[in-house]
Amino acid sequence: MKQPSDHDTDYMAAAGCFCLASRQAARKITRLYDSHMQGSGVRVTQFTILSQLMLRGEMPIGKLAGLLGMERTTLSRNLTLLEDKGWISIxxxxxxxxxxxxxxxxxxxxxxxGFPHWSKAQAHIGKLLGADGQAALKLLGSRNLG
Incomplete structure (x- = not known):
């Protein structure tokens, strides 16, 4: 089977990569939340973990990782910091x-x-996304894309 040559392939299509765009958007959204959260003494990633534990109660690390959509190793590093600060127990x-x-x-x-700070960030980002953007984000976050 013949492989396409470089001059037959439109690599410029990669400039519109959805994966790249979603990662860029996620980093910008996180920075925006963190800017709102500055006065609270907690980063939004930490707030998210803590608020889920507050809402759902004690749980195994694997279940928490699945709920947050995080790799267990990444979550473990975050949890060590939270435990060191006395915010969680393991x-x-x-x-x-x-x-x-x-x-x-x-x-x-x-x-x-931290909730009032998070709430302001949530409203700000919700306004930036608009109703369609919010719905698309929630749908992608809840869907199994495999």
Whole structure:
């Protein structure tokens, strides 16, 4: 089977890569949330982990990683920081290999103090995205794309 030559391939199509655009957008959105969160003493990535634990209660690290759409190793690095600050506790589950993650009273206080900052960021980004952008983002986040 003959491979296409470079002059037959339109590599400029990669300039419109959806993966690249989504990563750029995610980084910009995170920076915007963080700018709003500055006065709260917590970054939006930390706030997201803490708020989910506050809403859903103690859970194994694997379940939390799935809920957040994060790799376990990335989440583990974040959790170590949160534990060092006293915002979460990590303990062995019924299965000693399973680590259970729970928010502490200090972590709950941080979520309460951070919520107004997060809320302003959410409204700002919601306005930038518009109704269609919000719906598309939520749909892509909830859909299995495989």
């Amino acid at each position: 303990s062995a589950g019924e299965d000693p290999r399973a680590r259970m993650i729970a928010i502490t009273a200090q972590g709950r206080g941080l979520v309460r103090r």
